[in-house]
Amino acid sequence: MALPLVAVVSLHASTFQVGLLTAATTLAFAVIALPAGAIVDRRPKRSIMIVCDLLRLLILGSIPVAGAFDVLTMGQLYLVAIAAGVCTVFFDVAYQSYLPSLVRTEDLMAANGKLGTTQAFAQLGGPSLGGGLVGLVGAAGAVIADALSYAVSMLAILGIRRREEPPPPPPADEPLRRRITEGLRFVFGHPILRRVVICTGAGNLFSGMTSALAMVFLIRVLHVSPALTGLIMAGSAIGAIAGGLFAGQLAKKIGSARIIWMSMLVFSAPQVIAAAAWQGWGVLLFPLGWGITGFAFMVYNVAQVSYRQSVTPPELMGRMNAAVRWVVWGTLPLGSILGGALGTLIGVRPALVVAFIGSWAAGWFVFFSPLRHLRDIPQTATD
Numbered sequence: 001m002a003l004p005l006v007a008v009v010s011l012h013a014s015t016f017q018v019g020l021l022t023a024a025t026t027l028a029f030a031v032i033a034l035p036a037g038a039i040v041d042r043r044p045k046r047s048i049m050i051v052c053d054l055l056r057l058l059i060l061g062s063i064p065v066a067g068a069f070d071v072l073t074m075g076q077l078y079l080v081a082i083a084a085g086v087c088t089v090f091f092d093v094a095y096q097s098y099l100p101s102l103v104r105t106e107d108l109m110a111a112n113g114k115l116g117t118t119q120a121f122a123q124l125g126g127p128s129l130g131g132g133l134v135g136l137v138g139a140a141g142a143v144i145a146d147a148l149s150y151a152v153s154m155l156a157i158l159g160i161r162r163r164e165e166p167p168p169p170p171p172a173d174e175p176l177r178r179r180i181t182e183g184l185r186f187v188f189g190h191p192i193l194r195r196v197v198i199c200t201g202a203g204n205l206f207s208g209m210t211s212a213l214a215m216v217f218l219i220r221v222l223h224v225s226p227a228l229t230g231l232i233m234a235g236s237a238i239g240a241i242a243g244g245l246f247a248g249q250l251a252k253k254i255g256s257a258r259i260i261w262m263s264m265l266v267f268s269a270p271q272v273i274a275a276a277a278w279q280g281w282g283v284l285l286f287p288l289g290w291g292i293t294g295f296a297f298m299v300y301n302v303a304q305v306s307y308r309q310s311v312t313p314p315e316l317m318g319r320m321n322a323a324v325r326w327v328v329w330g331t332l333p334l335g336s337i338l339g340g341a342l343g344t345l346i347g348v349r350p351a352l353v354v355a356f357i358g359s360w361a362a363g364w365f366v367f368f369s370p371l372r373h374l375r376d377i378p379q380t381a382t383d
Contacts, residue, residue, distance in 0.1 A: 024081035037322020045098035053154035067140030117244030124237035183319025206358035208335020235287030236294035243298025255375035264363025268296035
C-alpha cells in the first residue's frame with residue numbers, strides 16, 4: 001500500500017505511473033533472483049537478512065525525509081521500489097534457506113505454517129492500517145511506519161540465539177554462472193521438484209488472472225460499493241490464515257507429501273463458486289469461494305515449501321529457492337495480462353471461471369508424478 005498511496009495522494013501520479021511503480025517492486029525477482037541464490041548459498045543467511053532489513057529501513061526512510069523538504073519525485077519512488085525489491089529478493093531467498101537450519105525436518109510443516117499465518121495476518125491488516133495512517137499523518141508520513149517495521153524485523157532476527165553452520169568456502173575458480181546452473185539443474189532434474197515448480201507456476205498464472213478480474217467483477221458486474229469490496233477481498237486472507245493454522249494438523253492426518261496434491265485438487269475445487277455470485281445476497285458466494293482459494297493455496301504452499309526444504313542439500317538451498325522463485329513469480333504478471341485480455345474477449349464472468357478452473361487443474365502436474373506414491377515428506381535430503 002505504501003508506495004502507490006504516496007504516488008497517488010502526494011504526487012498525483014497517473015494510472016500508468018502507478019502501474020510502473022507496482023511493476024518496479026517485483027522487477028528484481030525476474031532480474032537478480034538466480035544470482036541472489038548463488039550468493040546466499042555462500043554467506044550466512046542470518047546476516048543477509050539483517051543487512052536487508054537495515055537497508056530497507058534506510059531506503060524507505062528516504063521518502064518521508066524527501067517529503068518533509070518537498071523534494072519527493074516519482075523518480076525517487078521508482079528507485080526506492082527497485083532498491084527495496086532487490087533487498088526483498090535476498091531476504092526472501094535467505095529466510096527460506098535459513099529455516100531448515102533452525103528446526104528439525106519433521107517440524108518444517110509447522111514452522112512454515114506459522115510463517116504463512118503471520119503473512120496472511122499482515123495481508124489482512126496491512127492495507128487497512130496503511131489507509132488509516134494516510135488519513136492521520138499523510139501518505140509520506142505513513143511510510144515511516146513501513147520503514148520502522150523493518151527495524152522490528154531486524155531486532156527479531158537479532159534475537160534468534162541459535163547459530164547456523166557456516167557455509168563452505170567457494171572454490172576460487174568457480175564462476176557465478178556455474179553455481180547458478182547447478183541450482184537450475186537440481187530443481188529441473190529432480191522428478192518431483194520439477195513438477196512442483198510447474199504446478200506452482202501454473203497456479204500463479206491463473207491466480208494472476210483472478211487477481212486482475214476480481215475487482216472488476218465485484219464493482220462492474222455485481223455493483224458492489226468500493227468500501228464493501230475491500231471487506232469482500234479480505235476473504236482470501238481469512239482463508240489463508242485458517243490454512244496456515246491447520247496445515248500442520250492436516251498434514252499429519254493426510255500425509256505431509258500427499259497433501260501437496262490434495263490441497264490443489266480437493267480443497268480448492270469449490271473455489272469456482274465465487275464466479276457464480278450474483279447481486280444481492282448472492283454476492284456472499286464470492287468471499288466464500290475467495291476464502292476457499294486462500295485456504296487451499298496456503299496449505300499447498302506450506303506443504304510444497306516444506307518438501308523443497310527437506311529434499312534439498314544445505315549447500316544448494318539458496319539456489320533452489322531462487323530458481324523456484326524466479327519461475328513461479330514470473331508467471332504472475334503474465335496471468336494479470338492474460339486475465340485482462342480474456343475478460344475483454346469473452347466477458348469477466350466467463351474469464352473468471354476459466355481462471356478458477358485453471359488454478360484447480362494445475363494440481364494434476366504434481367498428481368501425475370512420483371509424489372502421489374508418497375504419504376509423507378522424506379526426513380533426509382535425498383531424492
